[in-house]
Amino acid sequence: MSKAQDIIKAAERRDLRSRWLLSAPSLLIIFVAAIGPLAVVVLYSFMVKGDYGDVKYWQFSGEGWFSVLFERGLFDDSISLADAHLSILWRSVKISIITTIVTLIIGFPTAYFIATRPPNRRDLWLFLITIPFWTNLLIRTFAIQEVFRNEGVLNTALIRTGLLEKPLQIMFTDGAILLGIAYVYLPLMVLPLYASLEKFDFRLAEAASDLYAKPGRVLRRIILPMVKPGLIAGSILVFIPSLGAYVTPRVLGGGKHLMLGNLIELQFGQGRNWPLGSALSISLTAIVMLSLLVYVRASSKSGARSHG
Amino acid sequence: MARQFSVRHQRGFTTIALICFFLLYLPIATLVVYAFNAGSTVGTWEGFSLRWFEAAWENTRIIDATLRSLTIAPIAALIATAAATMAALATTRTAPYPGLTFKYAFINQPLMVPEIVTAVALLVVFSQVKVWTGYSGLGYLIMAHAAFCIPFAYLPIRARLETMDLTLERAAADLYARPWRVFRRVTLPLMWPGILAGFMLAFVVSLDDVVITEFVKSAGQDTLPTYMLGQLRRAVTPEMNAISTVFLALSVAVVSLFFFLSRKKT
Amino acid sequence: MRTHLTAAVSALALCSSLTSAHAEGVLNIFNWGEYTSPELIAKFEATYDVKVTLTDYDSNDTALAKARQGGSGFDIVVPSSTSLHIWIDEGLLLESRPDQMENFKHVDPRWVDVPFDPGRHYSVPWQWGTTGVSVNTAVYSGDPNTSAIFLDPPPELVGKINVIPEMLDVMDLTIKYFGGESCTTDEEVLKKVHAKLVEAKPKWVAMDYPSIEKYTAGDYAGGTNWSGGAFRIRVEAPEFVYGYPKEGYPIWMDNVAVLAAAPNVENAKLFQNFIMDPENAALISIYARYANGIMGSEAFMPEDMTSAPEVAVPEEFLAAGEFSVACPPEVNDLYTRIWTDVLK
Numbered sequence: 001m002s003k004a005q006d007i008i009k010a011a012e013r014r015d016l017r018s019r020w021l022l023s024a025p026s027l028l029i030i031f032v033a034a035i036g037p038l039a040v041v042v043l044y045s046f047m048v049k050g051d052y053g054d055v056k057y058w059q060f061s062g063e064g065w066f067s068v069l070f071e072r073g074l075f076d077d078s079i080s081l082a083d084a085h086l087s088i089l090w091r092s093v094k095i096s097i098i099t100t101i102v103t104l105i106i107g108f109p110t111a112y113f114i115a116t117r118p119p120n121r122r123d124l125w126l127f128l129i130t131i132p133f134w135t136n137l138l139i140r141t142f143a144i145q146e147v148f149r150n151e152g153v154l155n156t157a158l159i160r161t162g163l164l165e166k167p168l169q170i171m172f173t174d175g176a177i178l179l180g181i182a183y184v185y186l187p188l189m190v191l192p193l194y195a196s197l198e199k200f201d202f203r204l205a206e207a208a209s210d211l212y213a214k215p216g217r218v219l220r221r222i223i224l225p226m227v228k229p230g231l232i233a234g235s236i237l238v239f240i241p242s243l244g245a246y247v248t249p250r251v252l253g254g255g256k257h258l259m260l261g262n263l264i265e266l267q268f269g270q271g272r273n274w275p276l277g278s279a280l281s282i283s284l285t286a287i288v289m290l291s292l293l294v295y296v297r298a299s300s301k302s303g304a305r306s307h308g
Numbered sequence: 309m310a311r312q313f314s315v316r317h318q319r320g321f322t323t324i325a326l327i328c329f330f331l332l333y334l335p336i337a338t339l340v341v342y343a344f345n346a347g348s349t350v351g352t353w354e355g356f357s358l359r360w361f362e363a364a365w366e367n368t369r370i371i372d373a374t375l376r377s378l379t380i381a382p383i384a385a386l387i388a389t390a391a392a393t394m395a396a397l398a399t400t401r402t403a404p405y406p407g408l409t410f411k412y413a414f415i416n417q418p419l420m421v422p423e424i425v426t427a428v429a430l431l432v433v434f435s436q437v438k439v440w441t442g443y444s445g446l447g448y449l450i451m452a453h454a455a456f457c458i459p460f461a462y463l464p465i466r467a468r469l470e471t472m473d474l475t476l477e478r479a480a481a482d483l484y485a486r487p488w489r490v491f492r493r494v495t496l497p498l499m500w501p502g503i504l505a506g507f508m509l510a511f512v513v514s515l516d517d518v519v520i521t522e523f524v525k526s527a528g529q530d531t532l533p534t535y536m537l538g539q540l541r542r543a544v545t546p547e548m549n550a551i552s553t554v555f556l557a558l559s560v561a562v563v564s565l566f567f568f569l570s571r572k573k574t
Numbered sequence: 575m576r577t578h579l580t581a582a583v584s585a586l587a588l589c590s591s592l593t594s595a596h597a598e599g600v601l602n603i604f605n606w607g608e609y610t611s612p613e614l615i616a617k618f619e620a621t622y623d624v625k626v627t628l629t630d631y632d633s634n635d636t637a638l639a640k641a642r643q644g645g646s647g648f649d650i651v652v653p654s655s656t657s658l659h660i661w662i663d664e665g666l667l668l669e670s671r672p673d674q675m676e677n678f679k680h681v682d683p684r685w686v687d688v689p690f691d692p693g694r695h696y697s698v699p700w701q702w703g704t705t706g707v708s709v710n711t712a713v714y715s716g717d718p719n720t721s722a723i724f725l726d727p728p729p730e731l732v733g734k735i736n737v738i739p740e741m742l743d744v745m746d747l748t749i750k751y752f753g754g755e756s757c758t759t760d761e762e763v764l765k766k767v768h769a770k771l772v773e774a775k776p777k778w779v780a781m782d783y784p785s786i787e788k789y790t791a792g793d794y795a796g797g798t799n800w801s802g803g804a805f806r807i808r809v810e811a812p813e814f815v816y817g818y819p820k821e822g823y824p825i826w827m828d829n830v831a832v833l834a835a836a837p838n839v840e841n842a843k844l845f846q847n848f849i850m851d852p853e854n855a856a857l858i859s860i861y862a863r864y865a866n867g868i869m870g871s872e873a874f875m876p877e878d879m880t881s882a883p884e885v886a887v888p889e890e891f892l893a894a895g896e897f898s899v900a901c902p903p904e905v906n907d908l909y910t911r912i913w914t915d916v917l918k
Contacts, residue, residue, distance in 0.1 A: 016405055022398035023411050025391040026458050033455035034418045037429035051903040052660045053635055054642060074768060074912060075761050084918035106328050113325030123504070128329065130508045132336045134559045135552040137516040138536045143335035146342070151791055153338055171793070172780045186332070187512065188460075191505040195468040198501045229470040233463040236419070244422035247518065254780030255739050258917045265424045269635045270741045271910035272903070274428070281425040288420045293413060348810075369612075369628060431643055438645030522636065527602035527647040528627030538607015538630030540783055 045278035053272040064275030068283055085263070085280070092260040095178055096242035102182045103189040103238050104231070111193035111230075116202065129190050137184065141251045144180050145171065148252070172254030180252040181242050188237035196230030197223075240288055260284060340556065343549035360550040370551055373535040377515055380446060380531065384453035385461070385510035391454070392461035392510075393503055397495075400469040416463075418456040426456065427523035434524055444526040452524050453514045460513045461506035468502025600625045601841040604640075604648040606828070607632055609701075611861035618848055624841050641666050641833060649836035650845055652700050655827045656742060656900045658690040668832040670843050672698045677850035685827070685867040689899060697829035698846045699867035701802075701858060704887065704895060705743045705824045707817045708789065708799040708807060718817030719891065721751040723796050725774050732777045736788070736797035739781045741913045742906075743824060744771070746898060747798065750822030757901035764912065771916045781917075786810060802863040805884040816884045818891035824898035827867070859885075 045064045047055040071082040114125040132140070147153045150167040158164040170176050200223065208218045224231075246261035253259075258266070264284075267277030343361070347354030364370050392415075399411055418426065430452055438444045476498070480490045496503075518533040525534060536548060601618075603610065607630035615626050629648070631637040634657040640646055642664065653661050661667050672678055673686075673694045681699060691697045709718040714730040722728075724735050725748060737744060746756055748770060754763035779794065784803045788794050790811045799807075804816035830849060832842040848854055855866040856874030865885045872880045879885060887895065901909065 015402075019398040019402070019405070020407070022394040023415075026395035026415055026462070027411065029387070029391055029451070029455050030414060030418060030458060033430065033451045034421075034426060035414065037433040038421065038426065040429045040432050041425055049903075052657075052664075052900070053638060071911065074908070074915065075765055084914050087918050106324060106331075109321035109324035110328045112321050122501070126505065126508070129332070130512060131556065131559055132332050133512045134515065134555055135336065135339065136533050136536060136548075137518070138533060138540070139339065139548055139552050140335065143339040146338040147335050149791070150793065153334065183331070183335070186328075188509065191509055192464040192467045195464040195502040195505045196471045199468065199471040199498075226471065230464075230467040233467040236416070237460065237463055240419050246423070250782070254736075254782055256775065256778065256781050256917070258914070261422050261424070263914070264422050266910070266914065268424055268428055268639075269633055271914075272635065272906055273910065277428075278425070281422050284422065285420045289413060289417075292416065292420075293409065297409065367612075428639070431639060435640075435643030435645040444645060444647050522632075523640065525629065525646070527604065527629050527649075530629055535607070535630060537632050540607070540632065 041278045042282060045275050045282055047275055049273050049275045051272075053268075053274060055274050061275070064273075064279040067273075067276045068279045088258050088260060088263050091174075091257065092243050095174065095181070095259070096239050099178055099181045099185065099242045100189075100235050100239045102178065103186050104235070106182075107186060107189035107193055107234065108231075111190050111197050114190075114194050115197035115200065122198065126191070126194065129187055133187055137247060138251075140184065141180060141248055144183055145252060148176055148179075171252065172256070174253065174257070177245075177249050177253040177259075180248045181245055184248055185238045185241060188241070189234040192230040192233035192237065193227060194230070196227045196233075200226050236292070243284065243288070336556065339549050340553050342546055343553040345546055345549075348545065360546040361554075363545075364547040364550040364554075367547060369530070369535065370532075370547060373530045373532045374551060374555075376446070376529065377532040380449055380453055381511050381514040384450050384457055384514045385507055387450070387454040388457035388510045388514075389461045389465075389503060389507040392458050392506055393465055393499075395458070396462055396465040396469050396499075396502075400466055401472070401474055416459045419459045423456075423517075423519040427520045430520060431523040438526065446529065448524050448526070449521060449529065449531075452520055453517060456517070456520065457510035457514050461510040464505040464509060465499065465502040468499050468505075472498050599623075599838055599841050600627065601650065601838055601845060602627050602629065602648050603650040603652075603845075604629050604631060604637060604646075605650070605652045606630065609652070609828075609862055611857045613861070614849070614854060614857040617854065617857070618845060621848070622841070622844055624844075638666075641835075644835050647837055648833055649838045649842040650830060651833055652828050652830055653697075655688070655690050655829070656898050658697060658829055658831070660900060661831065662691065662696055666834055667696045668834045668836060668839065668842075669695050670832045670839075670846060671695055672846050672850070675843070675847040675850065677847050680850050680852055680855075680868050680870060682867050682869050688827070689897060691829065697831040698850055700828045700830045700849070701862060701864035701866050702825065702827035703801040703864045704818065705738075705740075705747065705798060705800055705826065705898075706804070706819060708784070708794075708797060708804045708814055709817055710789070710795040710811075710814055712813040713795040718815050719820050720817065721747050721819040721821050721823075723817060723819075724778065724798055725751055725770055727774070727777050727796070731796045733779055734793075734795035735778045736780045736782055736784060736794040737778050738784060738798045738800070741909060742898065742901070743798065745909050745913070746824050747819060747822075750819070750896075753821070756824075756896065756898065757905050759905055759908065764908070768912050768915070771912075775916060789814060801884040805863045805882055808882075808884070809878075818887065818894060820891070820894055822894050822896060825895045826898050 044055050046060050046062070047057065048059040048061045049064070050056055067082065068085065069082055070079055071084070072079055110129070114122055114129070117125055145152075148170040149155070150169065150171070154170070155164070155167040159167065205218050205222050208222055209215070213221070244261040245259060246265060249255065249257075249259045249262060255262070264277050264280050267273045267280065271277075344356050344358070345353055346357035346359065395411070395415055399408060402408070434448050438448070477490050477494050480494050481487070485493070516533060518537050521531050522534050522537065525531070530538075532551070539545075539548070601624050603626060605628065610628055615628065618624065619626055631640070634654055637651060637653065638657060638660065641648065641651060641661070678694070681694070685699050685702070686694055688694075707718060707721070707723040709723055713734070714728050716728060723731065724737055727735055745767065748767045749756065749758055749763060751770070752763050752766045754760055754767075758764070778797070784797065784799050786803070786807050789807045799816070801816060804814070807814045808816070830846055832839060832846065836842050849858065850868055852868050852870035853874050855868035855871040859866045859871065859879065860875060863879070863885070
């Protein structure tokens with residue numbers, strides 16, 4: 001009996017070891033070229049800002065962190081909540097949430113469509129989704145601009161068909177930012193959704209519909225639970241980069257309103273306040289990381305149950 | 309396929325999907341059209357001409373930058389996908405074990421941080437390495453790209469693996485197939501769509517990167533995106549449209565070839 | 575020193591004429607994007623048999639951050655007048671003494687004793703220009719020579735104005751609009767500046783770098799602009815004029831300097847000397863459409879360039895122009911907070 005237990009324990013240990021070995025390359029690369037260097041940023045957030053960018057090494061100060069949440073009055077010494085930072089945060093979160101929903105509404109049917117093609121055609125459709133993204137982000141953003149502009153393709157078509165009297169101002173609005181980001185990040189939603197839908201046995205859905213389940217019910221009860229992992233992966237991949245989006249708001253939104261990415265960039269650039277930039281980005285990371293951890297905790301518990 | 313089922317052909321879904329494809333290609337179409345514009349600005353049509361293709365072909369900086377982008381992206385995407393596939397195998401289809409949550413957070417970390425911050429951090433650290441070693445080649449860019457590509461490759465692969473259970477692999481193992489054989493013959497084919505999706509995402513993300521590249525690049529290492537960033541202040545010429553059109557044509561050619569070959573095989 | 579240099583130059587020139595296209599050395603230039611004439615580079619490469627690599631940056635602060643960390647192998651950098659003294663103070667530049675170089679005699683005396691590099695011990699003029707306003711006269715025919723174009727826009731221009739998102743330029747123009755001095759900390763003036771920017775922003779359509787086609791296609795009818803950009807717009811669409819705000823406007827200059835950590839110092843110095851030659855300086859200007867500060871270069875430029883009101887500042891507006899310099903850190907800090915508040 002004890003011998004059997006030993007064998008099981010040894011097998012578990014072996015399994016664990018191989019799981020660490022398998023993850024080693026990823027962990028190593030990310031450590032060297034992403035997380036490790038970020039220690040520098042954490043350190044910077046506690047230092048005194050340099051006169052012209054950078055920091056004064058080994059002179060510590062809490063000013064960077066203080067300025068994340070509070071601001072001194074522009075013209076007096078009063079201290080108040082950093083209203084500017086909070087409204088920028090709120091705008092970014094709002095736009096990112098709506099973007100995620102928009103990509104989901106368009107992306108799910110598209111992934112579903114691809115997954116239900118005959119197997120040898122699926123890769124082709126998948127390639128068709130990614131091909132537009134082989135052109136550079138900036139070029140793509142400029143191309144979208146050609147569609148949105150007052151004299152652009154969309155407005156011209158709408159006026160020609162008589163649907164509009166005069167051009168609709170889309171460029172330089174929050175709507176343009178939203179649609180632009182949704183366009184740019186669409187494959188980040190479609191591909192993970194496809195990856196989990198492709199495996200889905202559509203006979204299950206067919207069986208249910210043969211048993212007179214309404215389509216909405218089939219979708220909710222059978223398909224959605226199966227694609228949940230892809231759905232969550234896609235939402236993460238769209239939501240988080242949208243929060244830090246920088247190029248699209250600048251070009252399509254006209255740069256009149258800052259988003260989080262632009263605010264942080266300002267501190268590392270013209271603002272020359274690296275400690276504040278560092279502190280702002282650590283705050284952002286912490287918020288995102290915490291919500292992700294909560295999700296993983298919740299989902300790995302339910303995952304463990306379903307796999308027995 | 310003997311019988312067509314209605315579930316596979318949700319008419320509403322098909323309509324949305326086709327609209328989606330139309331919208332995806334609409335800006336791309338305008339981009340291609342303006343590549344053939346005789347005028348010198350994007351946006352006002354002044355007749356057909358190939359002058360921008362000639363200009364781009366003669367512009368050694370654009371050609372260099374394009375080739376550099378096409379060197380970095382496949383290598384970085386390949387490294388990232390290989391690493392991410394292994395990591396996905398190690399973090400799915402298991403009871404929670406110590407360190408699982410940690411790995412998950414660690415691997416997804418490059419997503420959580422705004423690019424500019426990673427860029428500044430990499431600038432500080434990699435510059436020191438450059439000074440110490442005297443090596444300032446493309447290795448730094450490939451390494452940086454591979455790192456931020458990993459989560460993009462990892463998430464689709466993981467999503468795929470989570471929908472696969474271990475039954476088939478266990479069956480193969482019960483039939484005395486060796487682990488490597490089980491992996492190659494059973495696991496890998498099953499997870500292939502996820503790997504392909506992951507690789508394509510990683511490739512595209514690397515091809516697009518501006519900010520990190522801008523801070524990590526050494527002398528003479530402009531990629532297509534950083535070259536374009538430099539143009540933003542002055543004027544973007546249709547040369548860029550011409551280059552993108554060539555890019556598109558090439559990728560369509562590659563895809564058709566790929567598709568044709570795979571059809572023949574089956 | 576000078577004879578030494580000329581000897582080296584002629585020796586190199588001799589080498590290049592004897593050997594084939596084999597490059598003797600390299601030179602790594604780090605410059606603003608789309609700013610360097612390919613003809614100039616080709617000519618330099620042919621003359622000295624040096625292989626030049628060109629790398630772009632898009633802001634002074636990015637370039638400064640990269641140069642501080644080092645290791646990237648750049649030889650030449652082109653900082654603006656607003657940041658050059660920071661580079662010098664931090665010891666990032668080599669004292670290459672352009673003032674002792676052979677072609678220094680061609681530099682316009684106006685650009686020798688500049689506040690950011692007195693006597694030119696470090697840098698050579700590349701190009702200079704002004705920040706003013708572009709106006710479409712078909713839309714608005716009033717006086718364009720005022721910052722009111724974007725701060726108190728006439729009704730015709732409301733909703734069609736673009737402002738370049740350069741914090742210091744916008745702050746400087748607005749401060750001068752209220753009669754303040756550059757880099758002022760005068761509370762009364764700054765309060766007015768803040769209130770005015772908050773009030774004016776809704777009347778702008780965008781805050782973006784001034785793309786020519788957005789002006790010519792009618793998305794913008796006015797806004798702040800750089801002189802060279804305004805010139806290029808006018809060439810495409812003659813109804814546009816460039817205005818010099820009479821309340822005061824900034825003059826800026828970009829300057830070629832050698833990095834202290836440059837791996838190819840001799841080639842970098844050759845390049846500094848090379849671009850002070852009027853014929854070569856003309857190439858720079860023809861490409862980017864800004865004036866260059868080298869006497870006699872006009873002779874090698876096309877007529878439309880030398881007479882352009884964007885390049886040759888008309889007499890009556892000369893006095894309103896002032897060299898923009900970097901503001902002290904605490905002032906920059908205050909401006910950043912005002913700027914963030916305006917853009918929130």
